[in-house]
Amino acid sequence: MEETTPQRGSSNRMKFIIGGALIVAAVIYLIASSTQASAQYFLTIDEVVAKGEEVLDRDLRISGAVIGDSIEYDRESLTLSFTVAHIPGDNDELEAQGGLAKALHVAVSDPNRSRLSVVYEGAIPDLLQHEAQAIITGRLGADGVFYADELLLKCPTKYEEAVPEQASG
């Protein structure tokens, strides 16, 4: 470990600072561009229904309560369809309704809630059942049906939140 002369030391330090700055810039670029490329707007069903055409070709992520009777699986075309009812997107609102399980129950029992049909090509997730919370990624079609790429389901039991299940299509 010989002592470096101050001059050489500072030019060296400069090199390292430039190198570090380049890497930081690269990471920032990667984050910024990837965020833009894969951003999904998180909307409630009310918002989707209200905005309608405005969000037609956007990547969306929506959350709703699954209505059990509506679940249908077409074995010929291998498509799954079901309807979800609006639940609040905000956590405080859910808490105010007595927690997620209660909110889901209220949502599916209320015929005046806004509802949305969902179509998904793929296997039926194990947790897809009445009063489950579905978090759905996909796009709204011009026919008013939501075409899902990915389903994430949560079934709050009386006591404990279940683990999330994921299904990619």
Next chain:
Amino acid sequence: MIANFGYGALIITFLVSLYGVGAAYYGMRQNKPAWVDSARNGMLLTFPLLSLSALSIVVLLVTDHYEVEYVASVTSRSMPMYLKITALWGGQAGSLVFWSWLMSAFASAVTLRKWDRDREFLPWVIVVSLTTLAFFLALNIFVENPFTRLWQFPSGQVVEKMFQPAGSSLFYPRDGQGLNPLLRHPGMIIHPPMLYLGFVSFVIPYAFAVAALVTGRTDDRWIRLTRRWTLWAWMFLSLGLVLGGRWAYDVLGWGGYWGWDPVEIAAFMPWLTGTAFLHSVMIQEKRGMLKQWNMVLVILTYSLVIFGTFLTRSGVLSSVHAFAQSAVGPLFFGFIGLTFVTSLSLLLHRWNDLKAKAEMTSMLSREALFLLNNLLFIGILVVCFWGVIFPLISELFTGQKVTVGPPFYERANGPLMAGLLLLMAIAPLSAWGHSTIKTLGRAVWKPAVVAIVAVLAVIAAGIVNPYALIGIFLTALVIAVTLYEYWRGALARGKRHGESFFVALWELVKRNRRRYGGYIIHLSMAMLAIGIIGIEIFQSETQGTLSQGESLTLGEYTMSYQSLAVFDAPDGRNVARAVVSVNKNGKPVGELYPRRDFFYDSQQPMTIPGVRSTIEDDFYVLLVDWEEISTNSATFKVYHNPLVKWMWMGSWVFIFGTLIAAWPEADTDPVPARNRKRASVPAKA
């Protein structure tokens, strides 16, 4: 009775922990070693005490005490014994006790080591460990109590309380709800303990770091003392992550292993800083640099461990909704904030004492490449953190919640991970202190030729995907360089000592366990990379509804539907099990039995794939649906996952490498730590 006993043990442990913190602090301030010793005994006591508490829960679980709310929520009569025992960590309250129990095991183990030379660290290690323990115990005692029972009033109303409310009597449900079927899998049974072991054992290096900061003994002593702890912690954490992936692959039925779910990321983040730390401590030991940075890393790792426990345990982030559904949320944030601010102010206080003794001299030196490795790990950490908190940020600034999915993480992390692979290939060949393009080039050209040949071979096989080719080149380079290092080292040693190649190789590894164990870990990472390239880039899938005898083709594979049986299993399941025969290139290779279990107690189905796994590829069949009663036709979803088995094989190699690196050395180096640094600098790179 048992519940009261277990709860009592929890409270006593909590009080003992608080006492330990106080006694250690007082003894240190007043210079009364007797108090510190007393605190040390207290820390030792936490393990047997918490064992009693954990044991109480297990007894309640296996003896069907459904009047205890936790027991009723995670077990049922039909569950086999081993699942009832492991239900200890199947729910929030129990798993927090389990966490504390592991933590106390590590804390007790620390007290048993010889402290002669490091006496001044002891009180602070006690303060940090027991504060952490006390925090988790407080969560159990005040918020998530696993011993609360169900009480019924004459009116019929049932409440959850620890102690009997006036006018009520114990309520005994006939049966429990049963463990979530998704958790009834061997991977899920050992996944949480591994993850928790990883989490809690990172508390120990942090405790020593804080001790070093407070006492001003900011040399490398704390790092040397905790090196092995850190390696074990890191191994458990890594295994926890891999097992989680394996569980997802076997159980979740979407043909994947990692979904960039916030909960997964929460466990991945401390792994990133921990891995960076493992590398950068070597620079401090060899060159006396990056001391401040190592402190930052260990503080970050600890904070992320607590944060990760919070996220994985409280389940708050499993949805895209924001934080804090459970009352533990604010407490956790308070604790993380407090420890983070305290540690950072300690660090700033000692900032000047931690100045490096030397400067980086060359951009290609080993230490510079290690620094680069650290930057990349932190880069990945920042990407992950950004992804997790982006919904909150976007809502704050635009009023609109925007989330990012897996494509974000893959796109942003891909290049950074490729950079890490490249470093894994180059860094072992660079020298400490000074390296130039020329010296590095001379060392790297032979392995590079091997890697290029590998890429050409893959192109000849018809693969042209550029990402795959880059990945294969880097992976092949890592493997070639690593094997080359073994070969070169053994050859040189053999010549020097007149030993045969294999004797020399054995001696070489034995005398440099950390380095050559580390290289085995590098090899295992390359295997992991092979598996990831295989499944991420070359996965293909198809689906179809088949009548009996009909078949479905995917690539070289053809599967045909033979039969399906629906029956009740003795453990409370209704099983629908299909028999499909599989042909590869026209030759029969066996039968698979994809099935769907329906659990009566939780009213939930669970899909279990039939998988044919070889080192070349996995053929993965899911039973999606079937015609009731007649079972004439059934619907299948089929995945072809090339090379994925390399991931699981890589994890075995990984364990092996870590064991070599972390195994206690037989001939401990008698040179005192403080003088050793200089002696070891000129060692060959």
